[in-house]
Amino acid sequence: MWQHLVRKALSETPELPQTLEVIGGKKRGREDVDLPKQPLPKNSRLSWTPDLDKQFLSAVNQLGVNSINATPKKILKLMNFPDLTIGQVASHLQKYRKYLKGEIKKSKFSRLSAFQGHDEIPTQQQHLTEIGECDIFFDLSELFPDLVDNL
DNA sequence: AAGGCAATAT
DNA sequence: GATATTGCCT
Numbered sequence: 001m002w003q004h005l006v007r008k009a010l011s012e013t014p015e016l017p018q019t020l021e022v023i024g025g026k027k028r029g030r031e032d033v034d035l036p037k038q039p040l041p042k043n044s045r046l047s048w049t050p051d052l053d054k055q056f057l058s059a060v061n062q063l064g065v066n067s068i069n070a071t072p073k074k075i076l077k078l079m080n081f082p083d084l085t086i087g088q089v090a091s092h093l094q095k096y097r098k099y100l101k102g103e104i105k106k107s108k109f110s111r112l113s114a115f116q117g118h119d120e121i122p123t124q125q126q127h128l129t130e131i132g133e134c135d136i137f138f139d140l141s142e143l144f145p146d147l148v149d150n151l
Numbered sequence: 152a153a154g155g156c157a158a159t160a161t
Numbered sequence: 162g163a164t165a166t167t168g169c170c171t
Contacts, residue, residue: 072153090155
């Protein structure tokens, strides 16, 4: 639990050195103050805080969402987050794509209606705006042609 | 080797 | 429920 809190705190303060370590030892007297830092237990799980997720989305949007461009390795490199793992990025990417598919299905509008500003809500454009800051609609068409074609 | 993705595990 | 791992596939 506390491990996750430490990671969360670190990820929310990117201006600080983002080293995933913590001061260990007992809290007796003050000799614990300068005990050597210990690496976090390996079993602690990464928490995808909003800030971390923004970094992730930023990297993905730079590359382009389609699977040819947005690859776990490239995303990881762009994020430049210490101790972040390819597996962790890949796992997050998988869920992100799944979420994206869901959003496409929810939207019953064609590419045209999405850009013609119909009053129905929610609109594809609004969904995508929530996902990222930029317009990735056409990237999505390339990612999931089977889903988009029959909209 | 690297990646996608569904199922499964923690 | 979110994250990590696994197995099978391209």
